[in-house]
Amino acid sequence: VQRYGEGRSMVFTGEASWRWRMMMPSTDRMYDTFWRQAVRWLAIGATDPTAILSVTPTAPGDQVPVRVAVRTTAFEPLRDAQLTVRITGPDGRAQEAGASVEETSDASASVFAARFTPEQPGIYKVTARARRxxxxxxxxxxSFLVGGADVEMTDPxxxxxxxxRLAAASGGRLLVPGQTSELLEALRANVPAATLAIRRDLWHNGWSLFALIALLAGEWTLRRRWGLR
Incomplete structure (x- = not known):
């Protein structure tokens, strides 16, 4: 399950769920309860005319975008409204963030955007008031939590x-889908030059023979000096 836009989505991959129901006693209602609660969770109620869209969890010090949908009581776009966004931190201190109409491809949309940077972890409360x-x-x-979620897993x-930034810092290059030809060219350009490996046997040189003779001579000398045979 996950949030999608202003709604929720769920994928159930149990193709044999009917066996679950058929193999349970007739008095067991877990199967019915599961689907009833799933439908209730998916069928969330309509948002208020002025509603704060989902806020992406973040960490202290990161800029947080706050998006607010402003509509009339008939849920028609209200782009000429004056919006005030007030953020209250976990320590009780409040601050206001300026909001402006978000540039979107849909001219009829009335979504305002504001940004602020939380300085400490905890629960923040955002209140948006629209006037016309x-x-x-x-x-x-x-309300949303700062510093209590894995951002990578929350928004994959x-x-x-x-x-x-990772590509620039590591000396790499970012390619998006559709740039297959550029990927092939980059791979060809970075193929290392062919090298010729030369294998040398350490025993096939005069220094190895000299070292062996020196060791044998040293052993013979020491054995004679110590009276060993």
Whole structure:
């Protein structure tokens, strides 16, 4: 299971789940309970007209993007609203972050974006208040945890910016899908030049013979001096 956009998704790969139900006693309701709770979890209620979209878990010192959807009570886009984003840290201190309309491919979308940098781990509360023409247009709030999640496993999507930094730091190169020809050219250009290996036997030289004779002569001399035969 995972969140997808503003909803949730689930994949169940048990192709023989009917056997689970058939092999259980008739009084056992676990199978029905499982699917009932799964559907309830997937069918989350509609968000408020002003709602804070999911915040990506992060670590202290990293910039956190906060995205807020602002709509009318009829859930129509409200791009001309004035949005105030207030962030309260785990120590109770509050700060405001400026928000502006996010540039998206959908001209009818009304998503505002704000950014701030948490300085310490803990639970942060974000409150977004929208106003239009001096009147209150809606309020949304959400809480998220900083420093308590594995960012890599929480968001396993392709992070091109991080991969580019890794490639630059290690002397490599980042290639995206569709650059197969460039990959082949890079591999051909980095093939090491052919080298000729020469094998030399240490016994086939005069120094080895001299060392062997010197050792035998030394042994014979010592044995004679010590009176050994």
């Amino acid at each position: 023409g001096g009147a209150d247009a809606g309020t949304g709030s959400a 999507r392709l992070n091109t910016a991080v991969l580019s």
